[in-house]
Amino acid sequence: TLVVFTTEHGPAIARAKHTLYDAGLRTALLLRYPRWIAAGRSYGELLSNVDLLPTLLDLAGVDVPNGLQGRSFANLLTDSEHGEGHAERTAxxxxxxxxxxxxxxxxxxxxxxxxxxxxxxxxxxxxxxxxxxxxxxxxxxxxxxxxxxxxxxxxxxxxxxxxxxxxxxxxxxxxxxxxxxxxxxxxxxxxxxxxxxxxxxxxxxxxxxxxxxxxxxxxxxxxxxxxxxxxxxxxxxxxxxxxxx
CATH class of the missing domain: 3.30.1120.10 (Arylsulfatase, C-terminal domain)
Incomplete structure (x- = not known):
């Protein structure tokens, strides 16, 4: 079972929730899947919550439909070289x-x-x-x-x-x-x-x-x-x- 924990926005304080500053945009993202994802890793790459669906499809072996917003970061999670082959987001x-x-x-x-x-x-x-x-x-x-x-x-x-x-x-x-x-x-x-x-x-x-x-x-x-x-x-x-x- 793949376990995903994430949040929708930053805390409900000034310059956070309801704003586009990092305090409002930065969210938690934790994934646990011992079969493929090594424990204890942390990543600094740019990701968006719209990337979750194509990533889950990719991990499940399902083709990602054309036109779907977001991009899979499955390679970032599963590659033994800590993301070798991952197409990093520029924005x-x-x-x-x-x-x-x-x-x-x-x-x-x-x-x-x-x-x-x-x-x-x-x-x-x-x-x-x-x-x-x-x-x-x-x-x-x-x-x-x-x-x-x-x-x-x-x-x-x-x-x-x-x-x-x-x-x-x-x-x-x-x-x-x-x-x-x-x-x-x-x-x-x-x-x-x-x-x-x-x-x-x-x-x-x-x-x-x-x-x-x-x-x-x-x-x-x-x-x-x-x-x-x-x-x-x-x-x-x-x-x-x-x-x-």
């Missing part, structure tokens, strides 16, 4: 459109490409990323802290040099020295969106249940953003207080 792609929590339906459409060295994010609105309301509510009267730290308008483009800046804090998209890599990654990302017929290319994406956009952040006349008042839902720790305007 993975990510997206976020809608977030939902505590009665808020937050629309922040973003798309990203991540290579071993760089992360490029295209933001299709200037609304700041969603922050999980359970986490946010614990600031209580100090809610101005997350507003000051996380409430800046989202730039149209974000580029991070992950070797120099693994926490993705220094956006170098506007720096001339990174212009070439920015343009290359932008072109690769747009080509991927076109190839996958991403609806963002046609304009704003409606909520899948037809609900209105009620963002966590409200845009002010000066272009800044302030937190909207809301009633936070109950968390695993019990009810959370309302955050007043």
């Amino acid at each position: 993975v792609f990510a997206e976020h459109s809608w977030g939902r929590r505590a009665g808020l339906y937050h629309y922040t459409p973003s798309r990203a490409i991540r290579t071993a060295r760089y992360k490029y994010i295209a933001n299709f609105t200037d609304t700041p990323p969603y922050i999980d309301t359970d986490w946010l509510a614990r600031f209580g009267p100090q809610r101005q802290l997350p507003a000051a730290r996380y409430g800046n308008p989202a730039p149209a483009a974000e580029l991070y040099d992950l070797k120099a800046d693994p926490n993705e804090l220094n956006n170098v998209a506007a720096q001339p020295t990174y212009a070439t890599i920015r343009n290359e990654l932008h072109q690769q990302l747009m080509a991927f969106l076109e190839a996958t017929k991403d609806p963002i290319l046609m304009g704003p994406i409606p909520h899948p249940e037809g609900l209105p956009n009620v963002p966590l952040w409200e845009k002010q006349v000066d272009g800044s953003f302030q937190l909207r008042a809301y009633h936070a839902a109950e968390s695993n720790e019990g009810p959370i207080e309302e955050i007043d305007p």
Whole structure:
């Protein structure tokens, strides 16, 4: 029996879940199959969860259908030379459109490409990323802290040099020295969106249940953003207080 353990996204804290930063994209992936997979190995290659299905089919000896998204990494797991013959990914792609929590339906459409060295994010609105309301509510009267730290308008483009800046804090998209890599990654990302017929290319994406956009952040006349008042839902720790305007 092949056992696979994985997760869908990063933790529900600021700059993680609901964002395309590594803290939101990086997930656990553990596989156990003593028949073919040696114990105790760890890997640093880029993988995507869409690679799981073709890998499972490959390990089961089933032909992988043409056109299936993802690529098998079975050779990475089973080869005695620790991945000899594995076709390594040069990039993975990510997206976020809608977030939902505590009665808020937050629309922040973003798309990203991540290579071993760089992360490029295209933001299709200037609304700041969603922050999980359970986490946010614990600031209580100090809610101005997350507003000051996380409430800046989202730039149209974000580029991070992950070797120099693994926490993705220094956006170098506007720096001339990174212009070439920015343009290359932008072109690769747009080509991927076109190839996958991403609806963002046609304009704003409606909520899948037809609900209105009620963002966590409200845009002010000066272009800044302030937190909207809301009633936070109950968390695993019990009810959370309302955050007043």
